[in-house]
Amino acid sequence: MSFDDGLASAASAIGTHLETVLADFPDLPVTRAMGYAVAGGKRLRGYLVLEGARLHGVAPERAIWPACAIEAIHAYSLVHDDLPCMDDDDLRRGLPTVHRKWDEATAVLAGDALQTLGFEMVARDACHDDPVVRADLALSLARASGAQGMVLGQALDMAAEQADTPLTLDEITALQAGKTGALICWAAEAGARMARVDLTPLTGYAQRLGLAFQIADDILDVEGDAAQMGKAVGKDADRGKATFVSLLGLDGAKRRAETLVTEACDCLSLYGAEAINLQQAARFVIARRT
């Protein structure tokens, strides 16, 4: 199976599983908004969970739970990020954002409940036989998404927007390690956590992948096509925000992303040919157009 087909197949499995889980919820605007927010997207984070699990012999019917959990947490962060008081975005993946399609109150609540759902899914018995693993997944997911992980990155981003001087390369790297890196890291490590093996190779891979992902995002914000991406582009440059492109130049940013992807792939060398899908995922991250 090609990488693209594998990613599409994982995305389909994740989407179907999330629909099944949400079908148990009462039918209300907030639960419909949850389903809307968690539908679509590339499912890169969920794919990393499924591939990391496969690499360690974890059954896919177990791994689907943390894969859906990380997609629920990611979706919650997007719904809240899009709010008028945050990034004030009208479009996400080419469709109206949740607060535009419903209203702000529904968007706040749907985001809240998607976060909760993420924790529920990793804590369920179906996720893993061993409660040590379920508790470890819940704890690590909380650390990755809270005020020492993703929310920390968002808070640093807000502080940067109000600061007089643009961020340095070290500062923007620290910011992005939280804002986008922490969830990507958790996703790549989850399979090793489920198999209770050493996380180190996956951590090394994921940290470089996460940074490359953000550099690619900054490049897309300059070079990307709004129609193809389904969201506004050029917003960072318009705001005069420091980005990897403003700090490294376009060519420098591309070279840095290439180097990071090569290093990320090298981190998985001990897995041999079995790691090919994760290595292709790293290449995909900097080659994507959306």
Added chain:
Amino acid sequence: MSFDDGLASAASAIGTHLETVLADFPDLPVTRAMGYAVAGGKRLRGYLVLEGARLHGVAPERAIWPACAIEAIHAYSLVHDDLPCMDDDDLRRGLPTVHRKWDEATAVLAGDALQTLGFEMVARDACHDDPVVRADLALSLARASGAQGMVLGQALDMAAEQADTPLTLDEITALQAGKTGALICWAAEAGARMARVDLTPLTGYAQRLGLAFQIADDILDVEGDAAQMGKAVGKDADRGKATFVSLLGLDGAKRRAETLVTEACDCLSLYGAEAINLQQAARFVIARRT
């Protein structure tokens, strides 16, 4: 020790523990807002955790974790409820709400991170030796606070505000079982979960306590003093919302709350004199002035 002294002592221990936990977080507006939001309050939910744990011989240095977790989840729900797009409140416990003291973006993020912190605290090793218990606390907390628990109640409340006809007694009872009941239930059951014993007596107690709590809230909204309560009163009546008072009358609501408290206390009879504090907590819920 009198009940009031016991509650004050528990509130102090919970406040100190939360400060210690938050001291490990980076110093930013969002983490300061988290500390602000989780400070103060009666700590009734945390008290229920501590007393339920004591009743089952669970060590207080363990029980403090779920006690702080439920207070973090409760605080997150208040921060988001107070937002302009939700209840639009300027005051909470006599102080400016988080979005008034900082801004809406900080309030959204601080609420998000407080929810995450709640899950982190029950999943930590320090909370319980047995990972079965940690995973069970995380799962049950997610079910109590998500779109089948607290958020469901909030969503039903929003739907009711837009409906043409006021809610019936059954509907408002179902709404409140989610909106305020689910977290109170989780708090009262947590000690039994930690001891891995039958939850039934605590569940019976907590369901009646939760409903009595909400009836008392509705009574306070009519009879309470805004200055003493530190928040606006009379808002429900102004909006023409159905409440237990509008449905049962003031005297009927008071009688119903009294009956529920008596029944709640009876649920704990098998615990004998050891349950006196939880029984006094039930009496406190309908006697409180704030």
